[in-house]
Amino acid sequence: MNERSVVVKNLAKSFGDFVAVDRVSFEVRAGEIFGLLGANGAGKTTTIRMLTGLLRPTSGGGTVGGWDINAQFEMIKKSIGYMSQRFSLYNDLTVKENLQFFGGVYGLGRARVEERTAELDEALGLGEWLDRRTAALPLGFKQRLALGAAILHKPAIVFLDEPTSGVDPIARRRFWELINALAADGVTIIVTTHYMDEAEYCNRLCVMHAAKIVSLGSPAELKARHGAHSIEDVFIQLVRGA
């Protein structure tokens, strides 16, 4: 469990004069659930987009799965799964067709897609929904499906950008059970959230505020360091203090 899955060093991104991410550094071990916690606009999504090859860093760098994020995007793209903030599957396709499409995009053969769909069906409980149009799915289901599409090709590292926003607590709980199961299989999870209760599920947390990392450690360490009872208190202290 000590293999370094993601390494980030002085990573920065600016859009014109606006600094979205300011020299951020952290490391994530394989099989770890690593949380990026912060308010909207703190730089979480920009960080994730740089790690997934969707955005080029302004300066600094790092590796994802051992590949350089400034040069080896193609290799990175093959080894990661990504679930974006917005639900981004096709509403006019059925659940199965969505999975088939993303399987095709990742170059999985037809048989392999069938096999993985069956596995995901079991893990995600898609059942009767498989042949229904995605538009008809309840939001909680859509989110699970989006996760399914992101892990179809069995990536070693999965990036989840606010995967549970807008979902009810029960669906959120189920979603986190899936994430835990993935991590137990050795998949590295990097997840952004602004739900404080979700932050508690992470192995380690990185609190971001105004483009910078303001604190980093396990939930217990953070609470101890800041003399707080909950992550929410830690967060409020950090943001007010900054």
Place this chain on the structure above:
Amino acid sequence: MMGSRIPPLARKEFKHILRDPRSLWIIFMLPNVMMFLFGYAIDLDLKDVRLGVCDLSRTPQSRELVAAIDASSYFSVVARCENPEETERLFERRVIRAGVIIPRDFARELERERRATVGIVIDGSDANSASIVQNYLEAFIATHSAGAGGAGEGRAAAGAQGAGAAPLIAARPVVFYNRTLDSTNFIVPGLVAIVMMMLGALLTSVTIAREKETGTMEQILVSPIRPFEVIAGKTLPYLVLAFSIAMMIVAVGHFWFKVPFTGSAAALMLYCLLYLFTALALGILISTLVSTQQVAMMLSLMLTLLPTIMLSGFIFPIASIPRVLQLVSLVLPATHFLVIIRGVMLKGSTLPDLWMHGAALVGIGLILMILAVKRFSLKLGAKGGRA
């Protein structure tokens, strides 16, 4: 295991198209509606233009001229006026669209000088039809006088020119290809060019903009797929769709509007594909400039419809537009395709006859496509989201 990623994308795109029957219906109906609107409304030929005649001469010669004008299918004499003022009044009330005034000494002059002048009043507010009416009337009177000369009944070279001696030999224009000078034969191939350019650019730009708008493009771009694979997979289905629509309009033009088809269908198909290539490339380029479907739609319509209608030679001959705009028309794919489709349909031109215009299409298409792929890949690296 790592097969091409283009087929899954293309397959998905076909599903999108088929599952939205309303849009599909519009896509197929729109060109037909345009065909019928343009095919019937833009009739550049005049028929039964309402004419007022003021015959001050009142001689057999003048009456004969009036009767001949009235008998033609182009004009119908709806008013006979006592004096020129009355003609003017009718003209102002728009009862008549043109007036012919035959002077008092028409017959005498015809006898003595072997030529006579006839006055023509035309409504110039609609410059286009005015010039057509003028040409028709002049040509008609000239022909009539020539005919009258042949019959030995006094010769007249009437009209604006008022030349010296009576022309015993009149020019007889011979028109090639579009023998009846029927403007439908001219308009319909032009419409094929307009509809294909518009639909091709519109459909591709909107489909890519939609994926950007809903966020699915990001989900695709985070996968190992290459930009050209995305572009190829997304545009191939629309190439098929736009191509079948093009064939449909050509068929409607040929079978309904009776536009001749004298050339080879295979040649036309090949050039249609080249032309569509430029339209799709333009659509992709547009999609890289916008982030919503609506803007993509507006930009596509603006960039295709107006220049194509105004500058490609669809209605206005390229030779008659200002020099600078003539240069613009040279880089419009429609300019070249118009020459091609009119050539194939009306003149029976063959594939090699039109190679230069085909090469121009390939060139324009390649430049647009290179720009589009460059911008598309650039977007991938520079697009910024904040959180």
